[in-house]
Amino acid sequence: MNKYYLGIDLGSTTSKAVIINEKDEIIGRGITNTRANYKVAADIAREEAIYDARFTLLANRIKQDMDSKPEFKRYMTDIRAVFQYRQFKRRMDRLETVLQKTVAEFPYPNKAAVKEKLNEIIETIRPQIRHGFINEDLGSKNQFFRDIVSERYNAEVETKGKSLYEPLMLAFDKSITPVENEMMQFNFKELVFESMKILDEKYRGLADQQEDGSKEDWYYAELNAVKNNYKNVEYTLRQHIEDIVGEEIHISKMVGTGYGRALLPFPEDCIKSEILCHAFGAHAIFPNTRTVLDIGGQDTKAIQVDSHGLVTSFHMNDRCAAGCGRYLGYIADEFGLSLNELGPEAMSATRETTICSTCTVFAGAEVKELLHNGEARPNILAGLHKAIVQRAMSLIARSGGIKNEFTFTGGVARNQAVLKYVRQMVTDSYGEVTMNIHTDSIFMGALGGAMFARRNISADLPMASKTAELVED
Amino acid sequence: MSKEVQKEKSMILQKEMIEGLFNDLSTAKETGKKVCYTFVPGNLSELIRTFDMLPVYPEINALQSAMRKKSAAYIKEAERHAHSEDVCTYVKCDVGMMMKGNIGPTGQVIPEPDILLLSYTGCFTFMKWFETLKREYPNAKVIMIHTPYQENGRITPEMLEYMIEQLKVEVIPQMEAVTGIKFDEGKLKRILALSKEAEDWITKIFDTTKNKPSPIDAYFAGVYYIGPINIGFRGTQEAVEYYKELYSEIQERVRLGLGPITPEGEMKEEKYRLVVEGPPNWTNFREFWKIFYDMGAVIVASSYTKVGGVYDLGWRHDPDRPLESLAEYCMNCYTNMNIPQRIDLLSKYIRDYDADGYITNSIKSCNSFSAGQLAMMREIEDRMEVPVGFIESDLVDPRYFSYSNIKNRLESYFQMLEQRKIIHSTEKVLAHE
Numbered sequence: 001m002n003k004y005y006l007g008i009d010l011g012s013t014t015s016k017a018v019i020i021n022e023k024d025e026i027i028g029r030g031i032t033n034t035r036a037n038y039k040v041a042a043d044i045a046r047e048e049a050i051y052d053a054r055f056t057l058l059a060n061r062i063k064q065d066m067d068s069k070p071e072f073k074r075y076m077t078d079i080r081a082v083f084q085y086r087q088f089k090r091r092m093d094r095l096e097t098v099l100q101k102t103v104a105e106f107p108y109p110n111k112a113a114v115k116e117k118l119n120e121i122i123e124t125i126r127p128q129i130r131h132g133f134i135n136e137d138l139g140s141k142n143q144f145f146r147d148i149v150s151e152r153y154n155a156e157v158e159t160k161g162k163s164l165y166e167p168l169m170l171a172f173d174k175s176i177t178p179v180e181n182e183m184m185q186f187n188f189k190e191l192v193f194e195s196m197k198i199l200d201e202k203y204r205g206l207a208d209q210q211e212d213g214s215k216e217d218w219y220y221a222e223l224n225a226v227k228n229n230y231k232n233v234e235y236t237l238r239q240h241i242e243d244i245v246g247e248e249i250h251i252s253k254m255v256g257t258g259y260g261r262a263l264l265p266f267p268e269d270c271i272k273s274e275i276l277c278h279a280f281g282a283h284a285i286f287p288n289t290r291t292v293l294d295i296g297g298q299d300t301k302a303i304q305v306d307s308h309g310l311v312t313s314f315h316m317n318d319r320c321a322a323g324c325g326r327y328l329g330y331i332a333d334e335f336g337l338s339l340n341e342l343g344p345e346a347m348s349a350t351r352e353t354t355i356c357s358t359c360t361v362f363a364g365a366e367v368k369e370l371l372h373n374g375e376a377r378p379n380i381l382a383g384l385h386k387a388i389v390q391r392a393m394s395l396i397a398r399s400g401g402i403k404n405e406f407t408f409t410g411g412v413a414r415n416q417a418v419l420k421y422v423r424q425m426v427t428d429s430y431g432e433v434t435m436n437i438h439t440d441s442i443f444m445g446a447l448g449g450a451m452f453a454r455r456n457i458s459a460d461l462p463m464a465s466k467t468a469e470l471v472e473d
Numbered sequence: 474m475s476k477e478v479q480k481e482k483s484m485i486l487q488k489e490m491i492e493g494l495f496n497d498l499s500t501a502k503e504t505g506k507k508v509c510y511t512f513v514p515g516n517l518s519e520l521i522r523t524f525d526m527l528p529v530y531p532e533i534n535a536l537q538s539a540m541r542k543k544s545a546a547y548i549k550e551a552e553r554h555a556h557s558e559d560v561c562t563y564v565k566c567d568v569g570m571m572m573k574g575n576i577g578p579t580g581q582v583i584p585e586p587d588i589l590l591l592s593y594t595g596c597f598t599f600m601k602w603f604e605t606l607k608r609e610y611p612n613a614k615v616i617m618i619h620t621p622y623q624e625n626g627r628i629t630p631e632m633l634e635y636m637i638e639q640l641k642v643e644v645i646p647q648m649e650a651v652t653g654i655k656f657d658e659g660k661l662k663r664i665l666a667l668s669k670e671a672e673d674w675i676t677k678i679f680d681t682t683k684n685k686p687s688p689i690d691a692y693f694a695g696v697y698y699i700g701p702i703n704i705g706f707r708g709t710q711e712a713v714e715y716y717k718e719l720y721s722e723i724q725e726r727v728r729l730g731l732g733p734i735t736p737e738g739e740m741k742e743e744k745y746r747l748v749v750e751g752p753p754n755w756t757n758f759r760e761f762w763k764i765f766y767d768m769g770a771v772i773v774a775s776s777y778t779k780v781g782g783v784y785d786l787g788w789r790h791d792p793d794r795p796l797e798s799l800a801e802y803c804m805n806c807y808t809n810m811n812i813p814q815r816i817d818l819l820s821k822y823i824r825d826y827d828a829d830g831y832i833t834n835s836i837k838s839c840n841s842f843s844a845g846q847l848a849m850m851r852e853i854e855d856r857m858e859v860p861v862g863f864i865e866s867d868l869v870d871p872r873y874f875s876y877s878n879i880k881n882r883l884e885s886y887f888q889m890l891e892q893r894k895i896i897h898s899t900e901k902v903l904a905h906e
Contacts, residue, residue, distance in 0.1 A: 259881075273885035276892065310896060311889045313854060313861050316882060398863075400851055 003252040006049070007281075007449025008042050009274065010260030013297030013325055014411060017045035018446035019053045019249065020454060024284060028053030028249075029443055033144040036181030038260035043183055050249050054188055055080055057247065061240045065233075070218075071225035075199070075233040078226075081139025082195040085130065087186055091145055091179060092129065096122055098175040106167060114167045117160045121168070125152040134202055142414065146180055147338050189245040196234060203230040255449040259298060270453070275303055275314050277448030282407040283309030284451055285444070286436040290403035293392060293422070294444070295412035297325040300392050302399035315399035323391025325412045327360045331384050334364050335377065342381060346417035349382035363387070382417065389421035393429065402426060405434040413441035483719040490701055490711050492579060498527050499581035507652050510586040510606065510613075513781050514841075515593030515620055515803035519668055519708045519790065520644065523661045524652045528705035529583055531602065535566035537578035539755035539869035547573065548870055561598045562838040562870040568605060585610050587651050590644075591617040595809045596841040616647050620803045626814050628804050636800035661795050664708035668790040671702055674716035676784045681723050682773040682826050686743035688726035690733040692772035693762040696753060703781035707790075735766040744769030745890050748822045750849065751834035751842050752777045754866040757874045761866070764880055768887045774822035776815065776842075779807045783818065808841040815845075816852050823857045830890050832862040837873050860893060862886035 002021065009016040015038070019028035030048025034041045055076070065072040099122070103115050129148060132138035138148065150172065157168045203226060226233070256264040257277040264271065274296075282292045283305055292303040300323050303314040317323055332339050353375055355363060363384065370380050396402055406426060412418050423435060440447070501508050509526040511517065513533065521528050538544045547569025548562055554572065556565050570576070577583040589603045589610075594617070607615055618639040621632045645656050678698060682691050689695070698719065706712040726732075732740040736759055747765075749772050754761050765772070779785070783805055791798040803809075810818070823831060833850050835843055847863070854861045864882050867873030 273881075273888045275885040276888050308896060310892055311860075311885075313863075314885065314889075315863060398847060400854070 001248070001250055004053070004249055005450045005453040006046060006251045006254035007277065007446040007451070007453060008045060008254065008256045008258075008264070009277065009443075009445035009449060010038050010041060010256065010258035010264065011297050011411070011445075012259050012299075013329065014442070015041035015045045015258070015260070016443050016446040017042070017049035018443050018450045019049045019251070020447070020450040022454070024451055024454065026440065026443070026447060027056040029440070029446075031142075031442065033146060034181050035177065038263045040181060040183055041260070042256070042264060047183075047186075051083070051186070051188060053249050054244050054247075055083075058237070058240055058244050061244070062236060065236060069225065069229070070222040071229040071233055072236075074222040074226040075230060075237075077140075078199055078202075079192070079195050079237075081133050081137070082198050083191055084139045085133035085198075086191045086194050087184075088129065088133070088145060088148070090184060090186065091182075092126065092149070094182065094184075095149065095175060095179045098179050099171055102171045102175045103167075106171070108167050110163065110167070114164055114171070117164050117168060118171065121153060121156040121160070124156055125149070128152055134198060141340070143338075143340060146176055147340065150176065151338055189241065192241060192245075196237070199230070200234070203227055253453040255453040257445050257449045272449055272452050274445050275301060275316075276311055277445045277452065278409055279303045279305045279311045279314075279448065280309050280451055281444035281446070281448030282409050282436075284447060285438050285440070286405060286407050288405045288434070289407040289436065291396070291399075291401075291406045293396060293406070293408050294410040295323075295325060295388070295392060295408075295418070296410045297329070300324055300395055302392070302396040304400050304403070313400060315395050317391070317395055323388050323395070325410070327363070327384075327388055328412065328415065330360050330364065331367070331381070334367055335381070343385070343415040343417040345378050346381035346385045347378075347420065349378040350376070351379055351382070352386050353379045353383035355380075355383040355387045385415070385417040386421050388412075389418060389425055392422070393425050397429075402430040402433055405436055406430075407436040407438075409438075409441045409444040411442045413437055483715060483722055486711070486715045486718060487697070487700060490706055490715065491704075494527070494705065495577055495579040495581050495583075498529065498577070498583055501527055501584045507587040508584050509588040509590050510603075511590040512593060512596075512599055513703045514596065514806040514808055516703070516705075516781065517590065517592045517644070517799060517803070518705050519661060519664045520640075520648065520799060521590070521705065522664050522708050523657060524648045524654050526588070526648075526652060529586065530704050531567040531606075532563045533704055534570060534577055534583070535563040535869050536755040538566050538570055539871075540758055541578065542756070542871075543570075544756060544869040545871050560838075561602075561840075562868050562873075564598060564602045564605070566869045567602070571606075571609060586613040588648065589613050589615045591615070592620065592644075592803050593806060593809065594618070594620050595622055595806070598840065614647060614651050616644055618643060618803070620809060623804060623809055623811050623814060626811050628801060632804060633797060633800055636803060637796050640796050640799060658795060662792040665790045665792040665795055665798065667710060667713055668708040669792065671707055671712045671716050672782065672784045672789050674713065674720055675699070675702055678716065678720050678723060679774065679778065679785070681720075681727060682746075682771075684727050685746075685827075686730070686732040686740075687746065687771050687773050687826075688723050688731060688733065690735070690740075690762075690766075690772050691778060692749045692753065692775040693735075693758075693765065694733060695772070695775060695778040699778050699781055733766075733771055735762065737763070737766070740766050740769070740771065742769045743771050745830060745887065746771055746773045746826065746828045748773060748819060748826070748828045748831050749775040749777070749834060750819060750831070750846060752780075752836055752839060752868060753834065754836075754874050755869050756867075756871040757876065760876060761874075761879070764883050768883070770887065773826035773828055776807055776819060779818075781806070783807055783810070785818070785821070812845045812849060816849050816856070819849065819853055820857055823853070823859055828859065829894070830860045830862065830886070831857070832864065832886070835863060835865045837865065837867045838870065839868060860886070860889055862889075 005020050007018045014031055014033045017030040018026055021027050028049035029052050030045040032041055032044040034044055059066060059076055062072060099118060103118055108114060153172055157165060160168060255270050255272050256266045257272045257274045261271045278294045279292050283289050289305060292305060294301045299316050301314060301316045304312045306312050328342055329339060332342050353370060355366060367380055408422055419437060426433060426435060507526045508529060509521045510529045510531060513530055538547055544566045548565045550569035550572050551565035556568060575583045589606055591599055591603055594600060603615060607613060649656055679691055681688050701712045701715050732743050747770055788805055790802060831853055833846050835846055850861050864879050866879060
């Protein structure tokens with residue numbers, strides 16, 4: 001039986017899970033933003049990572065086809081998105097029930113009107129979300145259930161008149177958290193077959209679509225290939241799915257890290273500091289890393305590592321949330337934006353407004369003042385992003401500066417505007433250094449945890465396999 | 474259990490000494506003894522004793538208040554009287570205590586000062602502190618010597634001469650005037666001889682951490698050990714007896730191969746040996762210590778236990794050079810050494826006591842300690858190639874002690890040490906194959 005190792009990183013904003021194989025290769029990732037207790041968060045993230053792992057195993061089996069035939073590649077991307085949609089759909093159904101129940105219990109005199117509008121909203125956003133997943137690339141946008149639903153729900157509420165605004169928003173606020181925090185069990189096989197059915201319909205309908213030149217050539221190449229050959233892909237997949245479903249993803253060992261680590265029901269030696277895990281994970285992906293900057297939800301860490309991925313020193317901010325992901329969350333709330341919209345809007349700035357205060361709470365007041373004075377929103381956002389990076393740079397300086405190579409990790413590394421200022425300021429202060437940012441940046445802590453789990457010892461070198469053998473023996 | 478009895482003996486001795494001092498203080502007005510407020514760094518204990526005065530150390534009272542969980546209320550009181558949030562919390566705690574009746578750690582009233590003696594000016598806050606006290610106690614005589622900083626890493630003949638001059642012209646005549654006692658050099662010499670003896674003993678005590686396991690914790694227990702020598706007992710036979718006793722108790726622990734004693738009993742396994750820079754946090758002292766001993770970390774040397782005198786490098790009070798050695802003592806205190814000197818000293822500790830790591834406890838309130846701490850840490854990291862850690866807390870303001878943050882950092886730090894230990898031992902194994 002194959003052995004797999006799990007790392008769980010319980011952060012303040014999101015919880016992440018990574019499953020690796022015996023070669024330290026990532027085969028599954030899971031992430032959740034549930035604010036339920038850490039146990040549920042860990043379970044949800046782990047379940048997601050296991051589904052993801054099954055897809056990876058499936059992809060490995062048809063690797064040859066995927067490398068040579070564009071339709072396979074396209075089909076696998078699509079099926080993952082639809083699979084995710086099926087999971088969302090189940091949660092969405094649940095949300096609808098809870099929303100109805102919440103409204104039914106309302107003390108408002110206009111309850112009937114609220115109910116009517118609620119149904120209208122649901123009827124509007126349900127197909128929007130379906131369309132987004134099946135026909136657009138919503139599945140690849142790393143958005144959480146809450147973000148996807150609230151973005152559309154809020155937009156619809158705006159159209160329903162002032163008198164219903166408050167009860168409709170209240171209904172959502174009251175309903176979303178319990179639904180988000182619910183642990184839902186899915187049957188992988190069932191969901192995959194459902195997804196294949198949806199794709200079947202989708203590709204059948206594609207026959208009439210014309211190339212209009214709005215997309216890259218490869219897009220049409222893949223599309224045409226899948227349009228003509230999807231039955232063949234389906235046939236191949238069906239041959240493997242039974243095996244994949246039957247295969248136990250046996251987690252031999254796991255390690256928990258992150259802020260919530262002490263609350264995990266893991267034995268003490270399975271709990272590791274996130275400093276070590278982030279460094280170990282970052283070093284595994286970029287072995288020449290010497291300085292790691294991790295901007296998480298609740299803290300920012302500057303970590304120096306040696307050639308083995310061992311931490312030599314670190315510095316954290318823990319006095320103030322300015323300079324962390326939470327700061328961005330707070331700002332997003334102030335502007336009524338989702339977290340994902342912050343970066344792109346800041347990128348459209350013509351200049352950066354100077355934000356004097358780096359205190360999260362005071363910055364809110366400052367922002368209001370600036371808006372009042374007519375400052376453009378993108379410019380303010382740019383200034384706020386810059387302020388965060390400045391805080392991080394001061395932390396780096398305190399930790400001993402940047403040595404080549406520099407790796408940037410954490411959820412905030414997904415924000416393009418933050419990246420822009422990190423690049424700028426690192427180059428200004430430390431000259432040309434290699435800067436590594438990986439799409440899996442947010443998973444580095446969980447990856448490091450999984451790698452520690454595989455080694456089953458407090459520490460090990462990624463390269464020195466001999467070390468692991470010595471200890472394992 | 475002979476070792477338990479021995480352990481208690483030094484503690485009893487210390488307790489008796491401190492109780493005796495506070496008893497004397499509480500009856501000073503009746504007995505006619507003069508009271509001299511002064512600070513630990515560069516303190517002129519011997520001179521105070523020569524004039525039969527009783528010493529009061531405001532910062533020691535502040536830390537005692539913190540350990541008795543009274544500092545929060547005292548600080549609040551001082552802040553109510555317009556002392557800003559950024560003022561040293563020792564000052565605010567002391568001022569608050571005074572405003573609330575000046576009840577000392579033993580529950581007895583501490584008398585007003587006859588003299589406010591400032592013999593170390595490296596800490597600017599000390600000057601402002603006494604300015605505040607002078608307003609509260611207008612009858613007190615302020616005696617201040619300007620202590621030159623060891624800017625170039627040494628004491629020059631001019632610096633020494635300047636200090637001696639101040640002792641002769643400023644300090645001694647004013648002490649004579651306040652106490653009505655004529656300066657007796659012979660008495661000072663006899664006191665200095667006893668000081669030297671106590672200093673020899675305490676140096677030997679802190680040197681026992683060379684043993685593995687270390688029989689003592691040179692920081693968390695060390696702060697108790699430095700009590701008598703720092704708070705006015707230097708130069709007494711009692712102090713010599715106390716340190717002799719303590720040394721023999723520790724020797725017994727070494728003989729039995731025992732580790733340090735913690736509030737929860739003996740430390741079973743010594744996993745990490747550390748050097749700590751900076752004062753401890755006093756409000757959560759036990760919790761803070763527990764994080765270390767739970768992890769098997771023992772502090773083998775610390776700079777804080779040298780604030781009352783750096784004896785490691787061989788310097789002693791000298792009865793044959795009474796005023797010269799008092800002057801040198803003032804200039805030799807740890808925070809009066811320049812940054813390269815401090816780095817050399819801390820590096821020596823890491824080397825001599827075979828430490829695995831170095832931790833800075835950065836204190837929000839304390840400029841004397843905090844200035845240069847990061848630069849020192851970086852230099853030590855490079856020079857000694859040991860993992861370094863940085864934590865932040867405060868002296869006596871409980872609002873600045875965040876248990877979970879400190880624990881989180883220390884946990885990470887200890888895991889980092891563990892990781893390196895395993896790697897290094899594996900490298901050794903591989904090298905021998």
